[in-house]
Structures are given as structure tokens and as C-alpha cells.
Amino acid sequence: MATTAIRMRKDRTRRPTRIRESRSDQFFMIVTYVVLTLFLLAVLYPLIFIVSASVSDPLAVSSGQVWLWPVDLNFNGYEEILKHKPIVRGFANSLFYVVVGTLVNVTLTLLAAYPLSRRDLVGRNWFMMLFVFTMMFSGGLIPTYLVVHDLGLLNTRWALILPTAMAVWNVIITRTYYQVTIPHELLEAARIDGCDDIGFFWRIVIPLSKPIIAVNALFYAVGHWNQFFNALIYLTNEALFPLQLVLREILIQSNIDPTMADAAELARRRELRDLLKYCLIVVASIPPLLAYPFVQKHFVRGIMIGSLKG
């Protein structure tokens, strides 16, 4: 309520300048709106097309009858997905990786970010160097793989969780957030009341970190959901495959288990395969897109704070 009132007031103060706009400025604004609208349509159109194609008759899609809206609306593709075991299992695995992985990520990130935000931490710059250096230089693919191998994590679920347990970039964003939002006086007041550092972190800092936790959780969760390369190199056991790896086989390499469809004729199977691709694209994109609006309000704020130079 308050924000709309402020916005209305702003608009009122701006109105006089808008009336005095020159011809060329008006023309410029029209061009701006047209360009932005075209860009909007360019982003939107492929998305709409894919959703429409996923609920259309596959023959109509492949012969080019579907342009914007579905033709012969049906949900056969989605029913087929539910029957396809690797997809359902991949979906469940991905959910596991997202939930457990994000929990680990957020915990480690907060644990690292808070002490680093404290000015009285002895050796803070030294610790920051330790963190930041990993952003500039890394051991690379092979040495990291060998570490995961030596730890015996290959072909375990931990291989997708531990090697990416924390992102230094997120630690820095979170640390900046703490430096900006948690005043030192708050800590002093809590100390007088007999609160130690861990107590302060647990009772004061965490409850004040909701926006930054939301931003972190969103980025980590989307990262886990979309992650495929670590699964590709660390896992060979199909029972552990996340959805993205299953998708890669079906969408890009076009491998579909021939037994999954009972139909004998090749043409129908091919049609079905194309239909499945559209449906899978939709299904795989829904979870991150669903999560996004929930944290959207925290989101721009979190990015802004993080973008300040620490």
C-alpha cells in the first residue's frame, strides 16, 4: 500500500516533464516501445510454440500446421512421460539432489559469509584471499575428477553434492549483504545481554537473512536442477542419473528405449519421439520457473547488494 502511494506521488511529480516532451523525444519513445515489444515477442514466441507443440497432434507439428496455438489438443505426450521409467526416476533423483544439495549449499554459504563479514575477525583478509583465489584459478577438470575419484565418491549421490557444496561467488554476495544490513551495534547490544557469536548468528543473523537465503537457495537450487556435466563424468549407474542426463539422451542424442512404446510401426514411434521431446522440454523447465516468482521480490535486491564492491 505504502509503495503504491509513493509511486503515485512520483508519477505526479514527473507528469509536467512528460507533457513538455518534444516531438523527437516522443518519436524516440515510440521506437523504444516498438523495439522492446519485438524483443519481448522474440523471447516469448519459441516458448509458446513449444508448449503448443507439446499438446498438439505430432503429425500437425511435423508438417508445419502448428504456428502458435495447439492443433488437435491432447495430452498423450505427457501420459507417455509418466510411463517412461528413466524419466520419472530422473525426476525423483533431481528432486533429491536439489533439496539435499541446496541445504548443504546454503548452510556452508551462511557459515562462511557471516564470519567473513565481521571486521573483528583476525586474519579476515587472509581468509578472503583463500576464498577469492579459487575464483581466479582452479585445478581444472582432470585434477578435480581425480580428487573425487580418490575420495571414493564416484557413482555415489555425494558426487553431485559435495564437489559443488559451496560457491565462492555466493559467499561474497552474502558477506556483502551482512556488511550492509547487520550493524555492529546490534552485535554489541547482544554481547551485553550475554550472547556469544554462535548464539548471535543463530538467533539474530539467520532471522535477518531471509532475503539473502532466498536468493542463495534459488540460485543453488536452479543450479542443481540444471546440472548435468558433473553427473556425466561422475556417474555411470543409471539409477542415480538426474533428469538432465536422461534428457540429454532423449532430446539431443535421440536415444529412446525401443520397448517403451508398444507400437510396432517405426513412423508412429518417430512421431511419438518428437512429441516426447516437446513435452520433456516443458516438464523439465517447469520446476525452476515455478520457483522463480516466489523469490522474485527478494531477488533483484539480493543481486543489487551483491553487486556492490565489498
Add this chain to the structure above:
Amino acid sequence: MVTVLRRSETGRVGAVNQRQAPRAGTWRRIRNCWQLYLMLLLPVVYLLIFHYWPMYGIQIAFRNYNVVDGISGSPWVGLTHFERFIGSYMFWPVIRNTIILHSYELLATFPLPIVLAMALNQVRLQWFKRSVQMITYAPHFISTVVIVGMLVVLLDPRTGLLNNFLALFGVEPLDLLGNPDYFRHIYVWSGAWQNLGFAAIIYLATLSSIDPQLHEAAVVDGASRIKRMWHIDLPGIMPVAVILLILNIGSILSIGFEKVLLMQNSLNLSASEVIDTYVYKVGLAAPLPQFSYAAAIGLFRSVVGLILLVLANQIARKFAKSSLW
């Protein structure tokens, strides 16, 4: 420009205050924050295991690694693997592809979010502004696998949307993904489609922090919208743009590897084999993995990347007066 300078000054003042904290009783101060060290324990252990241990393992690039002897037991071979890579017939094609692909990406997609943010910043219709933002962010959250999957279905020579469209004009179907000439364009512009809206966020945030008085004063002086964008908005976002540019240049050799790997097929290999995909192929995907050779190529890439980052930072510090460190 004025606001920017002021902000960096206050930032520096804060940093100075920090450093002037009392130095007496270091041991007591260390003991006082033992709980903070306890909190840092897990993150530091993670960094040591999964970031610094691999750095220790880089030495296999100078050894002939075999699984039995392990990292420290394998024999030293000096720069053999680097010489082999530089002398190999894959060296120039791989380096060329990497540089062309990422320079093209940087040149094509770096200015666009700035333009988009500046255009959106002019829009006064809040509902329009918000829907453009909401919708153009969305593709950023789609996974690389799905993006490439979309490219595969939309560009399919037989059933894809694009070729169905071209067929209306009597154009013969094109196999875009199987053609090395198109690989770079598809890679770059699908990336622009996916990330442009999202990349504009940071510029929008910076633009909203520009002092409105500057604009008001410029309006009073009769500056047009374009003039104000050029003389107020653009200088206002320059520092952020420079920092992002440095970061982009520093990661120029490593970004987008997953997407390149997914878009790669035997037909477009001549344009799509980059350093990272080559490391993956030699080191992990090959039936006989050559760990040391692949690690050497990876190290070569990391070092060049680091040098580029430092160089870009120096240049930015000198000419744009804004830098990472």
C-alpha cells in the same frame, strides 16, 4: 560520474577505518573469536579438499600419471605434455575455435544488456516494464540441456519450426546444427536469447541508483532523452560495465563449455571443438584416458585465462579508472 566518484570515496573511507582497528592483544582477539573460526571450519575444509587439493594435483601435468603410483609417485616428465599439445595438429584449430567463439560471444552479447536496460529505464508504463522484465528473465532459468534440446527440435531439418517456416518460401531444408558455418551464430544468438534479459538486471539496478536530480537538471537545460541517456545514464553504468567486462574477459576461455559440448556433433566438429571439450575428450571420454596430457591442456587454459584477467584488470584500471582490485 559525480555520484560514482562520491560512492567510491566513501567506500575507501570505510576500508581505511577497518584497517585502523587496534592491534594490541592479537592473541586475545583471536581467542575471542574462536566461535567464528569454528563456523569457518567446514567451508574452509571444503575449499581445501575440492579446490586446493586439485591445485596440488595439477602437478600431474608435469608427470606421467598412472593410477597405481598416484599423484606424487608418478615419474616427472617436465614440459613434455605441453610440448606435445603445442605441437599437435589439434592445437591451432582448438585455440582458434575457442578464441573466435568467445570473442564473438563477448562482442555480440556484452553491449546488448546495456542497451536493453537503458531502453527499459526510459519506459514509464510500469506494467509494461515489469512484464518485459518478468518474461525476458525466464529463459535464464532453463537448463543448458533443455536449451540445446529446444535448438534440436526447432532447427530439425525434417520437422523443425524453422524449416517449416522456410518451406513456405520454397527454401530447401537446412541442417543448421550439422553445419560448422552456422555453429557459432546459433551458439551466440541462442545464448543472447537466453541470458539477455537476466544480464540487464544489474544495469537496471545501477541505473535506478543514479541521482534523479541529474536528469531533472538536464531536462531544465533542454536535453533530449537521447542526450540524457548518453551523458547521464551511460557514464553512470560504465563502472559496473567495466567490471563485468573484465570478468568476462577473464573467463573467456572457460565459459559455455557445457553448451558447446551438448551442441557438438561429428558434423560441426571443425568449428565446435574448443579447449575444454578437447580436454574432456582426451582426459575422460576417451577409451584410454590420458590424464596427464589433458591436465596439461587444462592448466594451459587456466594460466592463459588468469593472464587475460590480470591484463584486462590493468587496462581497465588505467583507462576506465575502475577495476576488480
